[in-house]
Amino acid sequence: MAFKNIFMVLISLQILIVAQEITDQELEETNRHKPYRELPYCPNQGESENGRWRLNRKDGSKRCILDCNKGYSPNGCHVIRKDSYGEWNxxxxxxVKDEWLSSKKVACYTAIFGAIAAxxxxxxxxGFGSVGILAGSFAAKWMAYIGIVSKGSVFAWLQSLGMTGISKAAILKAMGSAAVFVMV
Known part of the structure; x- marks a missing residue:
């Protein structure tokens, strides 16, 4: 039961990530065909290999922002503006192409595996103990706030996990699922 719920959470996260990738692709397509005004202000008339500079006005001043294509990241400051001498700040x-294993990915994977193991x-x-909700805990305050606990709710699920415990096998299965999820 616990593994099934963890698996459902992982599938939901995968769906959110795919939806964000689609949104990023749509934004990239929109920006590619969007007419840019005053492009001579930005470096290379707005063109950049594997990306594009776009003009942005914030607080009444002009600045250029580098938007990189999917799989690429700026190799320096991605927001620049000209100083009073006309030089870039x-x-x-x-x-540049993203590395397949960046420090951000390592931090994310460590957090996922750590959360599952812990x-x-x-x-x-x-406060979700083996004998029920522990008095004075966060779970007790949450239960007092919601009143009657509905069957199948997140609270009921956490209470069930707290009372029955999570086996080492379930933790290893969840870590395996997370590893597959992360590598996809």
Whole structure:
């Protein structure tokens, strides 16, 4: 039961990530065909290999923002403007291919695996104990706030996990699912 719920959470996260990728692709297509005004202000008339500079006006001043294509990131400051002498305030960045394993990905994967491995401890820390809800805990305050707990609710699910515990096998299965999810 617990593994099924963890699997459903992972599938939901995958759907959200795919939806964000579609949104990013739509934005990229929109920006590619969008007519730019005053492009001579931005570096290379707005063109950049694997990306595009766009003009942005914030607080009444002009600035250029580098938008890189999917799979690419700026190799420096992605927001630049000209100073009073007409010089760029930073070196002009370009879009470079993302590494397949970046520090951001490592941090994200570590957080996912850590949360799964620590879930039994997190449940007891929140007040979902093996004998029920612990008095004075976050879970007790939450239960007092919601009143009657509905069957199948998140609270009921957490309470069930706290009372029955999470087996090492379930944790390993969840980590395996997370590993597959992360690699996709």
């Amino acid at each position: 930073y070196n002009i960045s370009s879009c 879930s039994p401890y997190l449940l007891s820390l929140l």
